[in-house]
Amino acid sequence: MTTAEANDTIIRVRGLRTQFGSHVVHDGLDLDVRRGEILGVVGGSGTGKSVLLRAITGLDRPAAGRIEAFGTEVLDASAEERARLDDRWGVMFQDGALFSSLTVRENVEVPLRRIPDLSPELRRALAELKISLVGLPYRAGDAYPSELSGGMRKRAGLARALALDPEIVFLDEPTAGLDPIGASAFDALINTLSESLGLTVFLVTHDLDTLYATCDRVAVLAEKRVLVTGTLADMLEVDHPWVQEYFTGPRARLARAADRPNAETEAD
Numbered sequence: 469m470t471t472a473e474a475n476d477t478i479i480r481v482r483g484l485r486t487q488f489g490s491h492v493v494h495d496g497l498d499l500d501v502r503r504g505e506i507l508g509v510v511g512g513s514g515t516g517k518s519v520l521l522r523a524i525t526g527l528d529r530p531a532a533g534r535i536e537a538f539g540t541e542v543l544d545a546s547a548e549e550r551a552r553l554d555d556r557w558g559v560m561f562q563d564g565a566l567f568s569s570l571t572v573r574e575n576v577e578v579p580l581r582r583i584p585d586l587s588p589e590l591r592r593a594l595a596e597l598k599i600s601l602v603g604l605p606y607r608a609g610d611a612y613p614s615e616l617s618g619g620m621r622k623r624a625g626l627a628r629a630l631a632l633d634p635e636i637v638f639l640d641e642p643t644a645g646l647d648p649i650g651a652s653a654f655d656a657l658i659n660t661l662s663e664s665l666g667l668t669v670f671l672v673t674h675d676l677d678t679l680y681a682t683c684d685r686v687a688v689l690a691e692k693r694v695l696v697t698g699t700l701a702d703m704l705e706v707d708h709p710w711v712q713e714y715f716t717g718p719r720a721r722l723a724r725a726a727d728r729p730n731a732e733t734e735a736d
């Protein structure tokens with residue numbers, strides 16, 4: 469990534485406040501997402517990672533703050549601007565959030581229906597292309613979500629998120645519930661899509677292996693805001709109890725060693 473690209477902020481969140489009744493989840497939260505990066509969003513349970521994803525994509529309305537995406541103020545966007553934004557991002561929820569009464573191909577066709585004058589044949593062909601892009605077998609298009617494994621459902625959710633060739637995808641816990649082999653295959657898929665399509669990825673995860681395998685930067689949510697952003701190496705220097713425990717604990721050491729097999733011996 470060149471410096472110019474690295475500075476190309478496509479999403480800018482400032483002073484975000486979200487709350488449910490008297491429960492304040494975010495207060496004064498700032499975050500930048502840069503074009504082409506894979507940004508890992510981490511934080512303890514309940515720190516508001518999913519709520520942040522939903523606020524940025526306009527699914528939840530925050531109490532205060534500004535969210536700018538591709539130069540558009542998300543919170544003030546007209547219906548037309550919102551529709552244009554929806555074409556530029558895709559969202560994959562934890563369980564894939566597929567329509568259970570539709571086949572995988574029909575699920576992927578749902579966002580494609582927004583394209584005017586697209587013939588049913590072309591819509592079907594485009595959906596099949598996305599299904600193969602995420603590494604699902606051709607026949608998976610005819611299957612209903614309940615007939616698929618958890619990993620396949622996640623891939624189907626990703627295919628639907630990619631239907632309109634978005635510039636950014638928001639992934640909520642994409643490897644949660646997958647076995648280690650399925651999870652690392654999903655990590656590889658994220659990397660491939662990022663490299664081959666230049667896709668920006670906003671990745672909510674608890675999975676340290678995924679962070680080390682995929683992320684350019686991480687943003688840590690704590691104390692109702694983004695406490696710190698930086699590379700994984702930067703996180704080792706952060707003097708905060710949760711960050712220290714998370715990034716230097718035994719699981720993090722294993723994930724780091726798996727990502728750079730010689731790192732532990734180099735350090736010795």
Ligand SMILES: Nc1ncnc2c1ncn2[C@@H]1O[C@H](COP(=O)(O)OP(=O)(O)OP(=O)(O)O)[C@@H](O)[C@H]1O
Nearest residue numbers: 488491493511512513514515516517518519520674
């Ligand atoms: N619709 C809602 N109504 C009321 N409270 C909510 C709602 N959605 C989220 N919350 C609360 O907001 C807080 C943040 O939730 P969120 O799901 O974003 O956390 P998270 O960081 O993604 O957690 P986890 O890592 O466990 O998935 C939690 O305390 C949750 O109970």
